[in-house]
Amino acid sequence: MKVLWITNRPIAAAERKFNVKAISGTWMEPTLLGLEKTDGIEISVATVAPVNTVERFEEDNITYYLVPQDSKRIYGYEEPAHIKQWEQVMDEAKPDIIMQWGTEYAHGLCALKIAKEKGIPSVTEMQGVMESIEYYYLSNMTKSQIKKAYSLRNFIKHDGLYDEQKFFGKKAEIEKQMLNYSENIIIENDWATAHCRYINPDAKLFVHHLNIDEVFFKKNWSLDTCEKHSIFTCASAYPLKGLHILLEALAIVKRSVPDVKLYAPGFQDPFSKTDFKSKFKQQGYEKYLMYLITKLGIRDNVVFTGRLTQQQMAERMEQSHVMVVPSAIENHSSTLREAMAVGVPSIASYVGGIPETIEHGKNGYLFRHEEYIQLADFILRIFNDDEKAKSFSQNGKDYIRPYLDINKSTEQLVEIYKEIAGGR
Numbered sequence: 007m008k009v010l011w012i013t014n015r016p017i018a019a020a021e022r023k024f025n026v027k028a029i030s031g032t033w034m035e036p037t038l039l040g041l042e043k044t045d046g047i048e049i050s051v052a053t054v055a056p057v058n059t060v061e062r063f064e065e066d067n068i069t070y071y072l073v074p075q076d077s078k079r080i081y082g083y084e085e086p087a088h089i090k091q092w093e094q095v096m097d098e099a100k101p102d103i104i105m106q107w108g109t110e111y112a113h114g115l116c117a118l119k120i121a122k123e124k125g126i127p128s129v130t131e132m133q134g135v136m137e138s139i140e141y142y143y144l145s146n147m148t149k150s151q152i153k154k155a156y157s158l159r160n161f162i163k164h165d166g167l168y169d170e171q172k173f174f175g176k177k178a179e180i181e182k183q184m185l186n187y188s189e190n191i192i193i194e195n196d197w198a199t200a201h202c203r204y205i206n207p208d209a210k211l212f213v214h215h216l217n218i219d220e221v222f223f224k225k226n227w228s229l230d231t232c233e234k235h236s237i238f239t240c241a242s243a244y245p246l247k248g249l250h251i252l253l254e255a256l257a258i259v260k261r262s263v264p265d266v267k268l269y270a271p272g273f274q275d276p277f278s279k280t281d282f283k284s285k286f287k288q289q290g291y292e293k294y295l296m297y298l299i300t301k302l303g304i305r306d307n308v309v310f311t312g313r314l315t316q317q318q319m320a321e322r323m324e325q326s327h328v329m330v331v332p333s334a335i336e337n338h339s340s341t342l343r344e345a346m347a348v349g350v351p352s353i354a355s356y357v358g359g360i361p362e363t364i365e366h367g368k369n370g371y372l373f374r375h376e377e378y379i380q381l382a383d384f385i386l387r388i389f390n391d392d393e394k395a396k397s398f399s400q401n402g403k404d405y406i407r408p409y410l411d412i413n414k415s416t417e418q419l420v421e422i423y424k425e426i427a428g429g430r
Contacts, residue, residue, distance in 0.1 A: 007046060009423060010101035011038075012118075013053045014111045014133075019065040020072060024055065032316055033340050034107060036217035040416030042067055047420065050099045052092075054081065054113050060091050062098065071095045073113065080176060083116035092117050101126055103427040106188055108133035109181035118187040127426045129190040129212070135201045136181040138335045138358070140174040143167070145245040145334035146376045147294075155245075155294035159286055166290050167245065185209060190426050194338050195359035212422045216340065218347050218409045221316050225324040227349030227399055229392055236267045237385065238326035238350070240333065240341040242310075243272040245291055248332030248355065250298055251378050255332075257302035258382035263389060268308050269322055275310040323348040327395075328388045334375050336360050343409060346370075346402035351395045353384050369401035 016024055017034050041049050052071035055061075061072040073091050076082050095117075104121045106114045106128060114130075121128050144152065144167060152167050160166035165173075185191060185206045192214045193199050199211060237256070242249040249270060259266050276292040277299075279285055299305055314322065319341075323329060329345035331354035336342075338359045345352050346369070354360045355375040364370040371384040388395050408414075 007103070007423060007427060008048045008099065008101045009041070009050070010096075010099045010104045011049065011051045012104060012106045012114050013051060014108050014114070016053055016055050016072070017051060018070075019063075019068065020051065020053065020055065020070045023063075032219060033216040036219050036412055037415070037419065038068070040217065040412040041419070044416055044420060047423075050101065052095050052099070052117070054111075060094050069099065071099065076113075079173065080180070081112035081116065083112045083119070083180075088113070088116055089120065092120050096120055096124060096126065103423050104128040105423075106130040106184065109136055109184045110134060110177060112177075112180050115180050115184050115187070118184055122187050127190070127428075128188045129192055129422065129426055130184060130188040131192045131214075131216075132194070132198050132202060132337060134337055135198065135335075135358075136174055136178040137205075138201065139246060140171055140178050142334040142357075143171040143174055143244075143246050145248055145251070147245055147250065151250075151294060154297050155290040157288055157290040157293050159288060160290045170244065181205070190422075192422065195362045197359040197362070198337055212425075214418050214422060215409060215415060216338065217412055217415050218340070218344055218406070219316050220410065220412075221320045222323070222344040222347040223410050225320045225348040227324050227351075229327075229395055229399075231325075232327050232350070233267070233325050234327055235263050235265055235389055236269065236326045237328050237330055238269050238322050238345070239271075239330050240339070241272040242270040242295075243289070243291070246334050247272075248334055248375060249295060251376060252330055252332045252381065253295070253298050253302060253304065253308070254378035255330075255382040255385060256307060257304050258379065259385050259389075260304060260307055262386060266307055266389075268304075269311055269326065270308065271311045271314045271319070271322075273310060274312045277305070319344065320348060323350045326350050328353060328385055330381070330385070331355065331360070332375065332381065333357060333360075339363070343406055346406040347409065349399040349403050351388050351398035352402060353381065353388070363405070365405075368398075369405050370398055 041047050050069040054075035055072040057072045057074050063070050156166050182205055191202050191209045192212045256268050276296050323345050329350045329352040331339055331342045336358040342354050352370040356372040366372040373380045
């Protein structure tokens with residue numbers, strides 16, 4: 007069976023070709039590895055990249071197609087040149103089935119429309135739900151706070167927080183089209199099920215759990231060796247991920263634990279951007295975080311790590327005393343599951359599919375996204391209760407262990423492909 011993946015970014019060999027460091031969609035690589043080793047499966051991967059014409063290359067029995075990316079923020083999925091390029095990919099790959107990873111990018115819509123015209127069955131793997139991301143994007147920020155989160159760059163480029171929220175609204179409209187073109191959808195939890203049924207009641211839904219990179223299972227958190235009173239969090243570059251909520255909680259924790267330290271990945275330390283060029287490039291949300299950190303008196307308690315590789319993420323998790331995922335919305339939060347694989351005690355907001363991963367009080371704590379006072383209390387409970395921290399660690403690892411079984415996950419995915427593709 008020939009399977010063509012459409013991904014939102016270069017992955018595996020294509021990622022190495024451009025020397026880029028992924029911060030999202032990292033679950034695709036272990037899944038790809040499992041399929042590559044499966045008899046009877048011929049896998050191809052197509053995505054947009056900084057190339058001038060459609061490029062093809064092979065590595066490790068996988069064929070990669072690189073399609074020229076669009077200079078516009080939203081890919082011109084109806085432009086004749088783009089349609090012709092994706093038709094070329096389809097004609098060369100000759101897939102029996104197409105798997106679209108996520109609904110975030112419009113080049114996937116272009117590919118799905120062509121697939122439907124050619125009678126090629128497809129399935130879409132749900133990652134984020136754009137409609138929900140639009141709705142929760144501002145993450146409880148007030149008008150006054152949003153006003154403070156406005157930079158010179160935002161004024162010139164029209165990419166302030168309200169602008170970005172509207173941008174995700176446009177993506178949500180594209181998502182609706184994608185889920186209607188792809189009549190088969192892969193979901194992981196009840197929350198995603200509800201949203202997919204709302205958008206396309208007639209779609210056939212399949213359950214498949216995404217893999218976790220084995221690098222996280224190779225780490226083994228220990229209370230004896232972690233950096234006491236340290237917190238790690240998820241990517242922090244935009245308000246949806248809730249870093250501003252965590253900062254409010256951090257200030258409360260600092261009253262009892264003055265040496266508390268928060269490590270935040272995603273972008274470089276905004277306080278280090280002192281020259282005009284760097285300041286001009288600075289996003290408004292960074293500006294607001296600087297204001298909030300200064301106001302709360304926690305400058306010495308926050309470390310911005312910049313982008314981290316999977317290996318670096320795993321190492322930082324292993325070194326941390328607690329993991330916090332304070333997002334306003336999440337579908338499945340791969341970062342949370344990776345942290346549980348490492349064993350670091352975890353706290354997450356009660357949103358999206360997260361309550362189907364954390365059982366409150368057993369393998370972690372859940373809190374309402376905006377309740378930073380409650381979040382601070384939960385952090386202190388883990389800091390002050392070694393037995394609770396150890397219990398969360400072990401129970402989290404026990405829950406997540408099945409995600410290491412790449413063979414079983416691959417078998418499930420292949421069965422989904424076979425059912426959709428039929429006798430092709």
